[in-house]
Amino acid sequence: MTSDIDPAEPQGDTAAPPSRRAAAEPSEADSIGMRLRAERLKQGMTLGRLSEEAGLSIGALSQVERGLVSPTVRTIYAIAGVLGISPAAVIDPVGAQAAAPEDSPFIVRRTAQPKVLDTNGVTKLLATPIGHSRYKGYVVTIAPGGSSGENSYAHEGEEVGVVTAGSFSLQIEGRIHLLGPGDSFTFPSTLRHRFFNDGDVPAEVIWVNSTS
Template identity: 30%
Template sequence: MATSPKKRKQKGHPEMLGKAIRHRRKALGKTLGKVAEETELTTGFISQVERGISSPSLSSLMAIAACLQTTPEQLLSVPEKYSEFIQKDRRQSYAIGSSGRFYEKLGPGFPGSLIHSQVIYRPPGHVSEKMSHEGEVFCYLLVGEIEYHLDGEIFRMEAGDVVHHHTSKPHHSVVLGDVETKELWVSSSPMSSVDTKV
């Protein structure tokens, strides 16, 4: 069963996140074009994020944060805590934007960790960004159904199914049915070179 919305910590409102990104970008003296170039996102998308019109996926936010020499947690005002043991009721959690996506961070447990792990909840009908970037990703679907698009192939995932691939292959997914998904994701880091079509 997915976590009750009442128990979820709501972080990452589009306008507040956009202001944080814009403030950090200007503090570093970077233009929208420079950030777009370094993240391989479009200038228009970065501008929409800064104005609170669009909210980035976690992958895009990680790319933006890396470009701005910071972390998603700092941009979202989520405390960064490292722990090699994390109790189930003490996970860091946050939402990004208003699309209903919600994240529970499972790590990293120590500075310099090479993987990111999290449980992601997505509402029915949610469509992720189309992207490709260096690294690899593993997803174990815990609850719900997903249509996973991977480099021209389409896989219908049900609870218990797994996808594991190099992220240089273009990929995105769609939540099917009327049930919120619960997805365990493990990806290599840092993520960069994200190719997003808005």
């Protein structure tokens, strides 16, 4: 008589061994990468554009999205800042949702505005509700000596802004404009641009980006 039972297989418990079950569960790096990739694709953004705006190589971004590396907090902030999402929502979406105030989906209280960027002397608070992808509004603070970087960049969409305090320089296609309180701007994001603050006091700007 022959048996259909493979003697190499454990009997009684048909569940996968703990090591096999653990391997099937996504790691923290996997989960973060999947969330970032899903958001990028949702916004129709290419890796190339994300690379340019976040200041990270395409290879590094690809490794993060595939969960091959654990991204640093700075890397998460840079990517989340470009995507206009909360870094907290990337790292711990359940906790971020639980911490969100119970209010209208159209309102974001100043105390609840997530910091999506804090690098090179520039901080950005997301002023529009998370989930609204067509327009992203930010409260941008540019410290003295702060800038978007040495190189100008371009991407899809349009930009609108109003300076509420201090002054900063906005460079569009090589021409530099010094803007002060009450000054405003609008330009296609496809024009190469950068900004910096050569003054002695922080500048604050209400800055809106459209994704199309």
